[in-house]
Amino acid sequence: MMTMDSDTILRGRGVSKQFRGLRALSDIEFDIPRGSICGLIGPNGAGKSTLFNLITGYYPLTSGTIEFNGARIDGLATTRISRIGIGRAFQIAKPFPDMTVYENVRVGALFGREGQRDVKEVVEQAMNLMGLSHLAQRKASSLTVGSLRKLEVARAVATRPELLLADEPCAGLNGTETAEMIECLRRVRDQGTTVWLVEHDMRAVMSISERVFVIDAGTKIAEGAPDVIVNDPRVIAAYLGAEPVA
Numbered sequence: 463m464m465t466m467d468s469d470t471i472l473r474g475r476g477v478s479k480q481f482r483g484l485r486a487l488s489d490i491e492f493d494i495p496r497g498s499i500c501g502l503i504g505p506n507g508a509g510k511s512t513l514f515n516l517i518t519g520y521y522p523l524t525s526g527t528i529e530f531n532g533a534r535i536d537g538l539a540t541t542r543i544s545r546i547g548i549g550r551a552f553q554i555a556k557p558f559p560d561m562t563v564y565e566n567v568r569v570g571a572l573f574g575r576e577g578q579r580d581v582k583e584v585v586e587q588a589m590n591l592m593g594l595s596h597l598a599q600r601k602a603s604s605l606t607v608g609s610l611r612k613l614e615v616a617r618a619v620a621t622r623p624e625l626l627l628a629d630e631p632c633a634g635l636n637g638t639e640t641a642e643m644i645e646c647l648r649r650v651r652d653q654g655t656t657v658w659l660v661e662h663d664m665r666a667v668m669s670i671s672e673r674v675f676v677i678d679a680g681t682k683i684a685e686g687a688p689d690v691i692v693n694d695p696r697v698i699a700a701y702l703g704a705e706p707v708a
Contacts, residue, residue: 476526501671549623557602574621608639
């Protein structure tokens with residue numbers, strides 16, 4: 463059985479996923495430090511969203527183990543994983559279009575992590591963290607792309623997670639909106655939630671992450687501080703399609 467120190471909130475060992483004849487992930491290992499912001503990067507089709515789907519129970523593992531707060535979670539239902547404290551903001555925002563921002567975030571607050579909570583207070587805090595308080599009574603269908611992205615994260619934050627998995631929160635955003643999202647995620651971390659994000663905007667992920675994991679073709683090829691990752695020949699080769707220099 464794995465042992466897990468108190469500074470690690472999420473751990474994976476030998477995490478693998480096979481879809482019939484396709485090996486989507488092979489022996490991925492990770493340790494996510496509690497209270498950190500980490501990045502997960504890789505070319506399109508590398509397996510990033512698949513890994514998040516394994517962690518949150520949308521796919522069963524083919525082999526390997528995942529621990530959260532020292533307990534095995536692989537094999538648990540998605541609802542159970544949410545109730546123990548893992549939140550997920552999806553790559554494609556799908557709010558209830560005819561509901562207001564407040565009502566959408568309230569849906570998250572009504573579910574999520576176990577324990578007593580003041581739903582109104584949770585909703586207001588989540589909207590405030592994501593800079594949406596002034597849009598509380600606007601229908602989701604009227605929001606800009608930037609505000610929809612914030613709403614997707616706000617709903618996940620309202621589940622009161624200890625760990626937030628954010629799948630491409632900056633997708634489709636301009637430079638100003640991306641900077642705002644990065645600041646919002648910092649606020650989420652600063653109020654006590656560990657954040658692990660998938661992101662294609664390299665400048666964004668490197669500016670916010672304390673540790674970056676890189677996967678390519680289903681295999682982890684690098685892990686480390688941002689300044690190390692950007693100079694890693696294996697990472698450069700994965701993104702540029704060139705052979706690494708020996």
